[in-house]
Amino acid sequence: MSRVILQPTGNKDAREHYVDTLIRPVDILRIKPFVTEDQFERIKELYPNGLVPTWGVTAGVNNVNANKWNRIEPADVTFFSAKRVLYSYGFVTYKIHNVPLAEHLWGRDSKGQTWEYMYFLDEIREHDIPVSLFNEIVGYSPNFNVQGFSVLDEQKSNALISYFDLESETAFQPVTERDYKEVIEAFNKDTLDIEGKTKSRAEQGFLRKALFGNRTIHTCQICGKEYPIQFLVAAHIKKRSLCTKEEKLDYQNIVMPMCKFGCDDLFEKGYIIVKNGKVVLNQKLTTEWLDVYLHNLAGREIDNWNERNAKYFVWHAKHHSLSKVR
Ligand SMILES: [Zn+2]
Known part of the structure; x- marks a missing residue:
């Protein structure tokens, strides 16, 4: 901590x-x-x-x-x-x-x-x-x-x-895998507010460290563009609050870096889904500018899509109902 x-x-x-x-x-x-x-x-x-x-x-x-x-x-x-x-x-x-x-x-x-x-x-x-x-x-x-x-x-x-809700955007606290497991265990037991926040911080800190290591620049796995890591989040492929404890512990596969310039939100809100490793658009309320962004992503191959994280993308696609995929 x-x-x-x-x-x-x-x-x-x-x-x-x-x-x-x-x-x-x-x-x-x-x-x-x-x-x-x-x-x-x-x-x-x-x-x-x-x-x-x-x-x-x-x-x-x-x-x-x-x-x-x-x-x-x-x-x-x-x-x-x-x-x-x-x-x-x-x-x-x-x-x-x-x-x-x-x-x-x-x-x-x-x-x-x-x-x-x-x-x-x-x-x-x-x-x-x-x-x-x-x-x-x-x-x-x-x-x-x-x-x-x-x-x-x-x-x-x-x-x-x-x-003061203090959290560094770039520095990580050294959270070990054991600490991380303890945090995940503890999440299931209590929901005290201050403790909850501290635990979220430890969880994000650990996940960011696992994804970015000592790097200060990293690639968004959706758009493939490089950004300083303060503009990237450790995004859960399967919605975090719906993950089982085992899924949360599968940190090598359950999260990936996504940028704050749109990819993270678009993915979380189901505007884009990933099918067989490629970005597919999911028809939703849009605007001209959003369409420009979306069409730049359409068909892009996700950098580290693999058989271990594929199931989480499948979950995500189902969660956001594919009936209107274009
Ligand atoms: Zn991006």
Whole structure:
């Protein structure tokens, strides 16, 4: 599950770093000499435009910060705060421990420490959340103030993430197959709202990871066009809410990437169905422009149609009644 990181920026160093390496992201070429080839490739993949919002914390007294940093994972949310306001958040994409790079970017503080426990962020959004509201959501006393770098426990993190409906469009939380199975099991048992949302997030996160891996660009399997993955969904071929538990667990076959520019919706609403691996149009209410879109898809061969997912397409076609196929 994603966690919430609190990052107060009250002191001068933090305020400067916020502007110098986050608001003005670091050029990837400044990072390159200090990281391994693998790390560089991963960062390049995450930031195709070469601009990398970068943050770091010092080890802290007795490694207190380092230990907290160890718990950070991709898709965690960092809230930056100052003057009793949480003024922005961003999603963690990747982290590295790197003294020379930290020193290069930020130098050293008055105690001789550098901000070597580094992490990179994306999708940074500004907002204006009073610390008092934050306290209310996580159950702290009204006077609590964010003092230092901290990583909240699962319960408090979930409360915040649910309250603000935070979800990264590109970063995935690392959900294992076992976690996924637990989520599917749990779905059948309870329907509590907040828990339900958290579980949906874990489910989507897992499915997206399974479909896209570390890629930031992928092909829509219906139209065959490439898009950044935030424009693709892990679409269930058979309507998710009607899948059995076994079908949901068949994640290698039950979902495929579809684009938000039309394919996902057209498929879900049954405007298009797939027959023997080819897109077939299903006559429904249409417009001139929709017809243009539809006719570009008609007859297209689905990229990864196979004997394992065919049954789900058959279900989908039946579900959307083929009586009016043209
Ligand atoms: Zn598409």
